[in-house]
Amino acid sequence: MQKYGLTTAQAAEARRKYGSNALSAPPRATFWDKLWENFQDPMIKILLLALLVNAAFAYLGHGDWLETAGIFMAIILATFVSTWSEYSNENAFQKLQEEAARIRCRVWRDGEPQEIAIDDLVAGDAVILQAGDKVPVDGVLLEGSVKLDQAALNGESEEAAKSAAPQGFVWEAGGTDFLDEHRLYRGSVVVEGAGVMQAVKVGDASVYGQLTRELQDDERDSPLKLKLKGLAQQISKFSYAGGVLIAAAVMLHKMLLAGGFAAYTANMTQVAGDLLQAVILGIIIIVMAVPEGLPLMIAIVSSLNMRKMLNDNVLVRKLVGIETAGSLNLLFTDKTGTITKGKLEVVRFLTGDVQEYAGFGELPEKIKELTYQQVVLNTSASVTADSIVGGNMTEAALNKYLADYRMERTPERIRFAPFNSASKYSWAQVKGSGGSYCLVKGAPEKLLLRTAYYWAEDGSRQPFTAALQRRLEQRMLELAGQAIRMLALCSSEGTPEDDVPQEGLTLVGVVAIRDDVRPEAVEAIAAVQEAGVQVVMITGDRKETAVAIARDAGLLRRPEEIVWSSAELAALSDEEVKLLLPRLRVVARALPMDKSRLVRLSQELNLVVGMTGDGVNDSPALKKADVGFAMGSGTEVAKEAGDIVILDDNFLSIKKAILYGRTIYNSICKFIVFQLTINLSAVAISFIAPFIGIDKPLTITQILWINLVMDTLAALAFGGEPALAEYLEERPKRRSAPLVSREMLASIAMGGAYMTLVAIAFFKSAWVDHLFRDVADHIYTYTGFFCTYIFMAVANGFNVRTKDLQLLRNLELNKGFLQVMALIVAIQVLLTYVGGSILRTAPLNAHEWLVVIFFGASIIAADLLRKLLVKRCRVISPFI
Structure with missing residues (x-):
């Protein structure tokens, strides 16, 4: 192999000039930063004011240090519990992200291949790529040919073929073209082939790095935070009015007992003392009216539910994420791996006489043997006695279909011609006990035209008539409408020269392959929709495939529901999109800017918006959404952008996140009703008492005790409320x-x-x-x-x-x-x-x-x- 790459000295100079391949880490909030942020909570601010007033009166000898200590402890516990929960989960998240930094890459350095850390790559490095590798930089393919899975970058499930760039190829400044046949981008995965690429853009200069810098936008206040601000304002007004009125009522009562204004003011010393007591009572009532246990209760219930969610494969990075999940109105979700299994599977096998078989074990013996040979011999994967490694997603699905089946004597492969986009098939010449023959695997529309026979159930070759071909093609058309891909398997007697014969092939069968919908996702989608959340699937797949998957997943049920392609969405104005948005269910061939646009327009309609994603292309929309659900198998950038990481990539886990979010909301509401009932009655009793001749129905000390025990201990009681399935039947707030x-x-x-x-x-x-x-x-x-x-x-x-x-x-x-x-x-x-x-x-x-x-x-x-x-x-x- 020709040697490429840099010397150690050249690499050092490139690092000095262009930087390393390390991505700039987003700013990390320390424990103290998060603590300070939690002190900005509106309820905490009210409590701080109450604490200062209480401390001042206690210092002057007119207050109670016990109540002051109680308020202080409520503030400290509430802020520290929530801060520690979020900080510890963030640390757990960082451990997941550190795995990415341990990736090792093979490069040519000083004329020989070396293995170095991904962060140590520099511009000009020659990176060696093989099947299964993740492309570590943006660059140009110098040698070889590869097929890439670029779904993490552009959302397209179709593999992209890349070939070596010609001499003099120049990387044009500006623009990003994922379809360019010579350019490779960081974050893609090599699914087939091998080659050497030259690093052109590294670190933050790569497309991957540029997208990470877009994640610094300001975040919107969560729905719960907005509601708490409103509640804090209402409580402040009520408590201040109540405190003033009660202080005035006490003074009026004293005046009436003294026989009128003149008689009462004759003893100003008594008036001053009464006024001081009235003011103290008014201040205590103000403090009493503030539910100081609410921040503590929110911290407790959030912390408890975060732990439960982690057991359900949901890692909450930010408390705001779980709070907001319960208020979702609209959820934009990815397809691959979330609604579907994310892996291709063989779902049917069709023979030439249009018989259908589900499992490999059900196939007739002759067809079973030939199918096995197609998988292990007519392939670019590496085959050993125990395993089959490499190959693309289709070949991986065929390998899984075989299960543990093995022939006693596998024929010898003599020649192999890999799949190419022109012929749309691959073929292998093999030699068995009965002589030499050819195995062909590829697109049915190409191979069926060359087919004259088919292998029957009894192992004999039978004529493949025009009637049989029409029936088979009709059945294949029906399956294609269910988002199923087809792959034809054929055989041919004799030894081919340069290519397989143009006619006379014998059909082994047609394999039906599909990225099937997760059964649990269908149930979860139905539950989320019943919870009043509109679910919209956004995918890079073509429209026909997206529609078929959406129907199977239960997203498309009524004729009035809308499916858009990216082009159709782009042709609509913002106002037209807003008008039709409630009927939208699927967006196909979606681009990253489509996702960000839909999130923005939904938020302009005052909707609470969620977004799921796993790729770099999803990151801006994940960040912009009210709550971002990043997939655990996704890119590090997507996880950085998300509020919640779905560790098992399962839509069922999103349903659980919504349930836990609603549990928190309902628990908070229960506590508010409990606490405000006490506060209202205490204020009302204290206000009415002077007018009906009751002197101190509750003493100051008793009021302080009620406030302390009911705020703090009750917060613990309601913090453990369970997540009930009935919460998903409620409409979003x-x-x-x-x-x-x-x-x-x-x-x-x-x-x-x-x-x-x-x-x-x-x-x-x-x-x-x-x-x-x-x-x-x-x-x-x-x-x-x-x-x-x-x-x-x-x-x-x-x-x-x-x-x-x-x-x-x-x-x-x-x-x-x-x-x-x-x-x-x-x-x-x-x-x-x-x-x-x-x-x-x-x-x-x-x-x-x-x-x-x-x-x-x-x-x-x-x-x-x-x-x-x-x-x-x-x-x-x-x-x-």
């Missing part, structure tokens, strides 16, 4: 929809109102008061209400965790919920014995505990009645 829905608002309003009415009953009803021991300071009634309030909150936790009337449904899947709620009750009972004057409590007797349990559990009956009414109204009108 609009990006602009508020986090608190009308149904949630109704539950919060009802629960808050009921807890407020119970509070009024405790302090204004003589009947309730008489249920407790009668003492001058009514300490047992006050203790009873404090415990009842906690018990009502706990009971309401069972109400909000399910929309059903069966409150214990799926409770066995979240045992932590029962444990946390039991802990809250146990602590509350203990506090009645040790709280004393600090918490204004006294030990209750058995009768009083029964009263507390009755009133605490009564909120369950109230909410069940609400659910029954809602259910009845929906039966009458589904739009309610």
Whole structure:
């Protein structure tokens, strides 16, 4: 072989001048960068403000350091849990990416072949390529011929033939032409042939490298983040208004008790003291109204679900990915390896008399032997006694079809002519015990014209009549409509001279090959569509193949659904695409810019968009989408661009990601209803009390205790909610929809109102008061209400965790919920014995505990009645 390449000194000079082949790593966020980013969360900002105010009052002697510590711990836990979860998953992802840097390449250096790391290649290097190698640089083929799989770059499943460039060939500056027969691009895979290429563009200058630099675009806020911002603003307004009104109500109550404004202001010292207490109460109410456990709960539920997803072959790189997956409206998905198996398989074998066989073992003996010989002798693959290595995807499918079958004596191959695009067949001359004969394998449209006989089931040669040929061609046409490729196998007696005979061939059979649809993908696509997510398949395949696969996958069901080719898409204006987008199901012959355009237009329609991909060409669209699903077998660039890596390349895993995303969303909503019900009732009780003659229904310390225990411990309880299949039956939430829905608002309003009415009953009803021991300071009634309030909150936790009337449904899947709620009750009972004057409590007797349990559990009956009414109204009108 002629020697090419550089000397060591020339390589060093090229590295100095053009750089190495190492790709610039995208900026990595450190743990502290991610932590700082999490501190920008709107809910965390509100908590930080509450922390500063609380700390200031505690320092002045008018606040509680316990509450200050509680808020501080809520902030630290929430930010650290979410940061650590994302950071640790990012490290796991980096370990996957490091595998790419270990690739070794063979080059000519100093006149001899050497093996070096892919990053050490430089411009001018002569790289030795063989079947199975990944092209490491952009360059020109100097010697040999190869077939490349360029799907990672252009999405085309068809292999591209490359031949040696003529003397004087110049790589033109600018432009990218994947169809050029002499240029090779980094990221392609050699599926057949061997050769030597000269490195022209390395590292970031390659097409592969250029695409990595396009991944620095700003990211859109996730739907959940937008909703949390809106909720934070609403809570801020409510809490500030509530704090001011309650402080004003307390001062007005004091004034009325004093006999009017003049009498009250006569003692300004008393006024100053009352004002200070009112302001403190108002600040506490503001803090109380903020659900400080929400960020912690989001961090916990995201972290728990990230671990579950990893067990299901889904690696979440960014928390925003799993949150957004649950809100998807539209999913653009690749075909190969995601919807289909990504590997060609022999699905049928047709004989000359149009008999069909499924498995190789079912074939008649003579046909079986000749088919085996075609696979192991008429091939460019390397065949050993134990295995068959190399060859293209079609030959790999034939090899798999043979399974473990082996002939006792395989004929000897004398000559072999590989497949070429002109003749569209390959042939091999072999010598067996009965003499010399020829094996031919290729395109049916070429070989059937030369066929005069076929091998029958009994091993005899029979005439291949025109009627049989028409029947066979008709059946092949039907199979072609199912995206099935055909390969004809023929034999010929005698010894060919330069080519196989133009007539007189004997048909062994026609092999039907297809990249079949994954059975689980059909089920998963149906589930995702039922979840309200529009699925659009984008593929580089031709339109007819794409349509056949889409039909089998369940993407095309109705006549009004649209299939576009890239050319048809390009001919439409943006407004026309937006108008027709809801009916779109397939885009064939797609280009990278088609994917980016579709993502952009979908987002302009305010849709939450997902994109799957595995190639470098997919990276810009993966980055631009609201959530990018990168395939685990895909390129490193695609994985860098994605938010979630599907390790098993399976659409079923995408369904699971959507389910887990919706689980997080539903868990957050449950916690919000639980927490805001408590917050609303606490604010309402504190506001109404002064006007109906109740002095301190809840003391400041009690309010702080309720806030601390219900925020923090309840976050743990709801963080473990299971992923339920019923979540996939819900409709996706609009990006602009508020986090608190009308149904949630109704539950919060009802629960808050009921807890407020119970509070009024405790302090204004003589009947309730008489249920407790009668003492001058009514300490047992006050203790009873404090415990009842906690018990009502706990009971309401069972109400909000399910929309059903069966409150214990799926409770066995979240045992932590029962444990946390039991802990809250146990602590509350203990506090009645040790709280004393600090918490204004006294030990209750058995009768009083029964009263507390009755009133605490009564909120369950109230909410069940609400659910029954809602259910009845929906039966009458589904739009309610």
